[in-house]
Amino acid sequence: MPIKTYDTISGLRGELSARRSAGAGAGVGFVPTMGALHEGHISLVRRAAAENDITVVSIFLNPLQFDESADLDSYPKTLEADIRLCEAAGTDLVFCPSVREIYPDGASTRIEMDGPTDVLCGRSRPRHFSGVLTVVGKLFHIVEPDAAYFGEKDAQQLAVIRKMVRDLNMNVNIVGCPTVREADGLAMSSRNVHLNADERKASVCLFRALTAALEKLGDAAGHGAPEDDSEWARLTADVTGSARAVLDAEPLARTEYVELLDAETLAPLGGSSRAALCAIAARIGDTRLIDNMRFSLNE
């Protein structure tokens, strides 16, 4: 069937309901996006299409998750190209609602979380994750997917959404998918188009910093696991220090944070941690980029 696009909740729900009652029932796969699609998004769509009967992509630039209006205004908007990319990757339905359709006058209910929303990007973007959780919760209620696909590049977003689903008993399987990278290691991001040629070259420092961090962590792991919190803290400082040194050596980069945390809880690492997440945010020129890598501990 050719791809169909809907800009109303009732239109999308009607179509989904019709396809569900007609369908084989191997499920609905959902990929929520803010548009400006790149290979990272497309890898999610391909996986959703491979694993489900019906694949839905939403394209909605969610104002609630932008703490800075300049960032919202400059976010790339490429709807027609996005729809063609969705179609080529096996999407059945695209949902591209207006802001008013998602947030009508008077809407004032939010999903909030304490804990993993407060660290990393949550420090500089205090309303960001509440905006993400609220829109993702709404989209889950609209699409009612069996599985939803998110990139591991937004590691904190993925952790926070997994926690929301668990805490609120949402009946959806969250699938995290590997970060897709350019040939030199730069993580694909809609914001990469803002980089000029020099900045684009400099931006590989995030990948290199993560590689250095994980090398350090690998060395340390070879010497046995830390035995108490102070040893974990020293290990954390060593690992983030080696990443920070790589970023500091790049004149175009301004580091916002380099952290090594428990990959699931985003709390400091400790004896019960099954995996470590090394996460970086840095500005290259005016463009804020994030990246991360995960390192298995006791998994």
Next chain:
Amino acid sequence: MPIKTYDTISGLRGELSARRSAGAGAGVGFVPTMGALHEGHISLVRRAAAENDITVVSIFLNPLQFDESADLDSYPKTLEADIRLCEAAGTDLVFCPSVREIYPDGASTRIEMDGPTDVLCGRSRPRHFSGVLTVVGKLFHIVEPDAAYFGEKDAQQLAVIRKMVRDLNMNVNIVGCPTVREADGLAMSSRNVHLNADERKASVCLFRALTAALEKLGDAAGHGAPEDDSEWARLTADVTGSARAVLDAEPLARTEYVELLDAETLAPLGGSSRAALCAIAARIGDTRLIDNMRFSLNE
């Protein structure tokens, strides 16, 4: 089929899933309760059973919605009797989870709302409605009902839940059901058991105050609708004044609030209001009671 009870989420979900795939599909009706069931609850269960294939009642004393631990501790707990009442009223499945099943260690996601949660009971119970919304949202995700039934006696709760469902696009039909009253007009409530004989007699003052308010409102409506905000404010003061006079005449009653608001938005009445809600909270002795009546304006 005999009634079945479940205390785990996975047990209830498994049973619902089996019944849904076997069933005719006229839907799942859901009545969330905190137990200590009375005729008011039972009227909800009967309606749910009449309108749906599968009727689920949850019995969960939700600690998140109690601002005072003494109120939580003294709340009546009558699980075995509740299950028998559910069965007699046509319930198929009872869900009676532990606190830990609903709020495992580390759970920290909440549903929050600005606006109608801040007035009436929200003033003296600042965390109450977030607790209500969070548990009701969770229960909706667990049960995935087609329709959920709530008493109009908790008018603010009903308005706030309707708004959550609308704001977060939850796919459930919210059905409000009339307040069930004792012969003298006292609204049924699990807390009525705390009233001694004198207090029980005195407690009818809430019903009488509401009756006086609606009589006043009816008189005023006969003289034509207010033309501006100051006329609405004067009308509101007249109506709440006549209710307050009835409460003030009862020595055992201490009034917490008497308010007349837009029944849907819980904002002050105005030209666009379709119905007015007169709502009262008062302590009779140590027992806090609430009651309300609705008056149609332009509906």
